[in-house]
Amino acid sequence: MISTTNLQRENHRRSADPVKKTATTILLTLIAAYFLLPLYWLLVSTTKTTQQLFNTPMLLFPSHWNLLSNWHWLNSYQHGVFWRWAINSVTYSLAAAVLGTLISAMAGYVLSMYKFKGNKAISTSILGALMVPAAALAIPTFLLVKSIGLINTYPGVILPMLLNPFGVYFMTVYIREAMPAELLDSGRVDGANDYWIFFRIGLPIINPGLVTLFLISFIGTWNNFFLPLVLLSKSQLYPLTVGLSIWVGNLNTAGTGMPLYPLIMIASFLSVIPMLILFGVLRKYITSGITMGSVKS
Amino acid sequence: MPILLLAPFVVLFAVFFIFPVLYALYLSLFVSHGGQNIFVGLQNYVQVFQDTAYWSGLLRVILYGVIQVTIMLIVALVLALLLDSDYVKGKAMFRLIYFLPYAVPGVIAAIMWGFLYAPQLDPLMSLFSAKHPLNLLAQGHVLAGIINMATWEWAGYNMTIYFASLTSIPVELYEAARLDGCSEVQTAIHVKVPMIRQTIILTVVLSIIGSLQLFNEPFVLASLTTISASYTPNMYIYNTAFSYGNFNYSAAMSVVLAVITFVASLFFLYMTSEPAPSNKKKVNRAEHPNMNGVPGEVR
Numbered sequence: 382m383i384s385t386t387n388l389q390r391e392n393h394r395r396s397a398d399p400v401k402k403t404a405t406t407i408l409l410t411l412i413a414a415y416f417l418l419p420l421y422w423l424l425v426s427t428t429k430t431t432q433q434l435f436n437t438p439m440l441l442f443p444s445h446w447n448l449l450s451n452w453h454w455l456n457s458y459q460h461g462v463f464w465r466w467a468i469n470s471v472t473y474s475l476a477a478a479v480l481g482t483l484i485s486a487m488a489g490y491v492l493s494m495y496k497f498k499g500n501k502a503i504s505t506s507i508l509g510a511l512m513v514p515a516a517a518l519a520i521p522t523f524l525l526v527k528s529i530g531l532i533n534t535y536p537g538v539i540l541p542m543l544l545n546p547f548g549v550y551f552m553t554v555y556i557r558e559a560m561p562a563e564l565l566d567s568g569r570v571d572g573a574n575d576y577w578i579f580f581r582i583g584l585p586i587i588n589p590g591l592v593t594l595f596l597i598s599f600i601g602t603w604n605n606f607f608l609p610l611v612l613l614s615k616s617q618l619y620p621l622t623v624g625l626s627i628w629v630g631n632l633n634t635a636g637t638g639m640p641l642y643p644l645i646m647i648a649s650f651l652s653v654i655p656m657l658i659l660f661g662v663l664r665k666y667i668t669s670g671i672t673m674g675s676v677k678s
Numbered sequence: 679m680p681i682l683l684l685a686p687f688v689v690l691f692a693v694f695f696i697f698p699v700l701y702a703l704y705l706s707l708f709v710s711h712g713g714q715n716i717f718v719g720l721q722n723y724v725q726v727f728q729d730t731a732y733w734s735g736l737l738r739v740i741l742y743g744v745i746q747v748t749i750m751l752i753v754a755l756v757l758a759l760l761l762d763s764d765y766v767k768g769k770a771m772f773r774l775i776y777f778l779p780y781a782v783p784g785v786i787a788a789i790m791w792g793f794l795y796a797p798q799l800d801p802l803m804s805l806f807s808a809k810h811p812l813n814l815l816a817q818g819h820v821l822a823g824i825i826n827m828a829t830w831e832w833a834g835y836n837m838t839i840y841f842a843s844l845t846s847i848p849v850e851l852y853e854a855a856r857l858d859g860c861s862e863v864q865t866a867i868h869v870k871v872p873m874i875r876q877t878i879i880l881t882v883v884l885s886i887i888g889s890l891q892l893f894n895e896p897f898v899l900a901s902l903t904t905i906s907a908s909y910t911p912n913m914y915i916y917n918t919a920f921s922y923g924n925f926n927y928s929a930a931m932s933v934v935l936a937v938i939t940f941v942a943s944l945f946f947l948y949m950t951s952e953p954a955p956s957n958k959k960k961v962n963r964a965e966h967p968n969m970n971g972v973p974g975e976v977r
Contacts, residue, residue, distance in 0.1 A: 405765035412757065413775045414836065418794070419790050419896040420778070453786035496681045510695055511704035512943050514891045516912050517936040520919050520928050521698035521705065544690040604783035606894050607912075611920070622785040629789055630901040655841045660715075660781035664774065671835065 385503040420653070426646040427451060434642055451643045463648050465617060470603055470652075472535065473620055476543040478599040482591055484543050489552025490579055490587075492564055500503075504553070510546040519611045526612055533615045541612070544601055548594050554645065555590040556583075593670040596663055604657060621652040690742045706930035710791060715926075722930035731908040736890075738821065739910050743767070743889030746825045751881060753833045773841065776834035786830060788898035793826045820905060824895045834886075836881050839943045843877040847868035853969070881942055881951045883943050890939050 422439060428448040439445045453464050492504055523532075524540050531537030555597065560583060568578040584591070604621040613619055619627070628645050660667065708715040726732055755801050757776060761769050779787065845868065855865045871878075893912040896905050900913075907921065909915035909930065919928035 401764050402767075405763070406767065409757075409760060409766060409772050413772060416775055416830065418778060419787075419794060419830070420782070423790055457833075484686045484690065487683035491680060491684040497679050503684075506691070507938060510691070512887065512940050513695075513699070513936055514887060516915070517702070517939075518695065518698040520868065520925060520932055521701040521914065523923065524705075525693075526699060540690075541694045544687075544694045546691070546695070548695055551779055553909070563735070576682070578679065579683060600781060602786075606783070606785045617901040618899060622783050624784050625789060626898055629792070629898060632901065633705065638897050645793075649789055653777065653782050656781040656783070657778065657861055658769060661774065664777070668777075668838055668842065671771060672839050 424648050427650045431640050431642045451647045455647050457521055466619050466621045470620040474599045474602040475541045477602040478595045481543045481545045481598050482595045484554045486547030488549045489556050493553045507546045507549055516607055523611045531552050538609055558589055560586050593666045596667050597670045610655040691858045692960055702929045702933055705926050706933050708926050723929055726914050726934050728929050735908045735914050739892050746828050747885040750829045750833050753804045754836035755840055757837045762844045763862055777838050779831050780835045784894040787831050788827055788895045792899050795823050827895050843874040849871045883946055887939055
C-alpha cells in the first residue's frame with residue numbers, strides 16, 4: 382500500500398532544532414490535555430455527590446469517595462433501567478454490525494467481482510445515497526416502521542440500521558483490491574458454485590476488511606442517537622444514548638427532587654468505557670477504515 | 679451471478695432508502711386536516727420558503743459550519759503536519775489521544791461539555807473573569823459552545839485521515855524539497871499540503887454535510903439551557919413531526935434540507951475540481967467519492 386517503508390522514512394529524518402522540538406512537544410501536550418481532560422473530569426466525577434461536584438476542585442478526587450453509593454444508586458434507579466439500556470445498546474450494535482457487515486460484504490463482492498447489467502446503476506445510487514443525510518430519511522422511516530407495526534420493537538430499530546451504503550462502498554473497493562479475479566475462475570474450474578466460492582474462499586481472504594467494517598459499524602451504532610430517538614418511545618427499548626439524554630432532560634425534575642448529576646456522570650462514564658477499550662485495542666483496523674479511499678494505494 | 683448475495687442489500691436499499699425518499703416527497707404534497715390527507719401541491723414548500731424560523735435556523739448552521747469546519751480542519755491539518763514532522767517524539771501516543779474522542783458518543787460528549795459549561799460546575803469558566811464568568815450556556819454563546827464540542831469530537835478524526843494521507847507521500851519528494859533548500863515549514867506548505875489536496879477537499883465536503891445536519895448537541899443542550907425548537911433545521915424538522923405531529927410540513931422541510939445539502943456538496947466539489955495551478959508535479963488524484971466512517975451518524 383505505502384510506497385516507502387517506515388524505516389526509510391526514519392532514515393530521511395533530519396536532526397531538528399532542540400528548541401523547536403521542545404516547543405512543539407509542549408504545544409502537542411497542551412492540545413492532548415484539551416482532548417483528555419473532559420474524560421478525566423468524567424472519571425473524577427463518578428466519585429462525587431452532587432454537593433461535591435459543585436464544591437470540590439473539579440479535577441481532584443474528593444476526600445470522601447462516593448463511587449460506591451453512586452454505583453448502588455445507578456443499579457437501583459428506575460429498577461436498574463441503565464443496565465437494560467446497556468443491553469439494548471450491545472444488542473443493536475452487535476446486530477447492526479454483524480448482519481450489516483455480512484450484507485455489505487455480500488453486495489460488495491457481487492458488485493466488484495461480476496459484470497452485469499445494472500451494476501453501474503446500483504453503484505451510482507450507493508454513492509448518491511451517501512450524500513443524502515440520514516436525518517432526512519428518519520421521518521418517513523418512522524412512518525414506514527409504524528405502518529408495518531414494528532414501532533417500539535427490536536426489529537423495528539435494527540432493520541433500518543442494517544442498511545449501510547458506506548459499508549457496501551467500502552467492501553466494493555476493498556474486495557476489488559484484495560481479491561484476485563482468477564480465484565473465481567479457478568474455483569469454477571474445480572466445479573465449485575459461486576456461493577461456495579464466496580463463503581469458503583472469499584470471506585477468509587477479505588477477513589481484515591470485515592473486521593474493519595464491523596468495528597466502524599459497531600461504534601457508529603453504539604454512538605447513534607437520531608434514529609433510535611425517532612423510532613423508539615418505550616424506555617425499556619432505549620439504547621444508552623437516548624436513555625441518558627432523557628435523564629439530562631429530567632436533571633432537576635425527576636424523582637424526589639435530588640438532582641441526577643452523579644447518576645448521569647457514572648452512567649456516561651460506563652457508556653464511554655467499552656468504546657474506549659475497543660478503540661484503543663483495535664485502532665489500526667478503525668484507522669484503515671476511515672482513511673480508506675482518501676489514501677492512494 | 680450469485681443474485682442471492684446481492685438481494686438482501688437491494689431489498690434493504692429499496693425499503694429503507696428509496697421508499698422513504700419517495701414517501702417524503704409524497705407526504706410533502708399533502709396537508710392533514712381532521713384525519714384526512716388533502717392534496718395541496720407545492721403549498722408546503724411555499725410555506726417553507728416563507729418560514730423565517732426555518733431560514734434563520736439554516737443561516738445559523740451555515741454560520742456554525744463556516745466557523746467550525748474552518749477551525750476544526752485547520753487544527754486537524756496542523757496537528758497532522760506536526761506529527762509528520764521531525765519535531766515530535768511519542769507520535770503514536772499523541773495520535774491515539776487526539777483520535778480518542780471519536781469513540782465517545784456525540785450525545786455523551788454533549789452532556790459532558792454541557793455540564794462543563796455550567797459556571798457553577800466548572801471553575802475554569804470563571805477564570806475568564808472573576809466578576810463576569812463566561813457562561814457558554816448563555817444566549818448568544820451557545821453556538822460557540824457547540825463549535826467547541828464538535829471540534830473536540832471530530833478534529834482528531836480528520837487529523838487521522840490527513841496523517842494517513844501524508845504518510846503515503848513518497849519520501850523522494852521531501853528529499854527533492856530539501857535539496858532545493860526548503861525548510862521544514864516550507865516543505866509542509868509547498869509540498870505536503872498540495873499533495874493531500876484531494877483529501878482535504880473530501881473532509882471539507884463531509885464536514886459541510888455534517889454541520890448542516892446539526893442536531894445532537896443542541897438537542898442535549900436544550901435540556902440545560904434555553905434553545906428554541908427551531909434552532910437548527912433538523913431540530914425544527916424533528917420537533918414539527920414529534921412535538922406537533924405535523925409530518926407533512928416536516929417532510930417538506932427535510933426535502934428542502936436534503937436538496938440544499940446535496941447541492942452544497944456538489945457545488946463545493948465542482949468549485950474545487952480544477953487542479954491547483956501552482957502545482958506542476960503530478961498530483962495523485964485518488965478516487966474517493968466518500969469515506970464517511972460513521973454510518974447513520976447525525977452530528
